[in-house]
Amino acid sequence: MKIKVIVTLKNGVLDPQGKAIQQTLNGMNFGNVEDVRQGKYFEIEVKEKDEKKAKSLVDDMCKKLLANLVIEDYKIV
Amino acid sequence: MRSSVIIFPGSNCDRDMDVALKKFGFKNQMVWHNDQSIPKSDLIVLPGGFSYGDYLRCGSIASKSKIIKSVIDFANSGGLVLGICNGFQILTETGLLNGILQQNKFLNFICSNVFVKVKDKENKYFKNLKKNLLELHIAHNEGNYFCSDDELKSLEDNSQIAVTYCGADGTENESTNPNGALKNIAGIFNKNKNVLGMMPHPERMIDKYLSGEDGSLFFKNILDNFK
Secondary structure, eight states: OEEEEEEEEOTTSOOHHHHHHHHHHHHTTOTTOOOOOOEEEEEEEOSOSOHHHHHHHHHHHIIIIIOOTTTEEEEEO | OEEEEEEOTTBOSHHHHHHHHHHTTOEEEEEETTOSOOOSOSEEEEOOBOGGGGOSSTTTTGGGSTTHHHHHHHHHTTOEEEEETHHHHHHHHHTSSSSEEEOOTTSOOEEEEEEEEEOOOSSTTTTTOSOSEEEEEEEESOOEEEOOHHHHHHHHHTTOEEEEEEOTTOOOSGGGOSSOOGGGEEEEEOTTSOEEEESSBGGGOOOTTTSOSHHHHHHHHHHHHHO
16 A cells, blocks of 8 residues: 655744745746745555555654654655 | 774765774774674764765664664763764754754855854863864754754753854854854753764864864863763
């Protein structure tokens, strides 16, 4: 079963890459771009048929490795 | 004083550290990350470099390697653990130190000499150090220290801020902050001050003809405090 995870920076944490992307987009005449936050996307193939169990495993992985909860939030989608 | 330098795939300051430690009289040995245990040591050093290519987050993969459990046990039993640059990043990822090192504020890799101010001398690293300002070298892309407001307050309350970036005259402000680090923080301790993580490289400042000698003071001081 494939579980998808999105890791993003928490609100309020400086995201210099997102800022640089936003400024570049503005410079390319996408003037209505007000903010960009960059994140990470994971596709995790888990050997597990029960979706609930698979997601709970991935939740544990997020807490222990995939996200650093000091600055990042994660979402299992 | 016996020391061990841990080598991870992608470490690249491990041999510099070995040279520096031996120069001042440490009995140093190199330890591979896949080993289960660390030989008897008084100091463990996690060196600089790009362990695991900085994949996922700097230091995150190394912080889960086999040897780390022994490092954590050693730290929790009061042993001295020093993390330089990538070693500092690994220590934050293990949870031995608070916070995280984010990408530099202006997205640039910084390679330059900096001055740091020693903020606390009630510890085995800086006790009796004659100087308050040290000229050291930094080379990093992720040195922008960050932690939550609560963690910062606790670092300040317990005097866990070890060194901060400053000018040659000791001025600490935005212009003397190379990477955007919170409160100009260049290095911090854990609560018991036996674990020290810092971005600057003392091992690159041990030869007056090549660089400078403030790193020599740092290493000699650790030895003197151990005697």
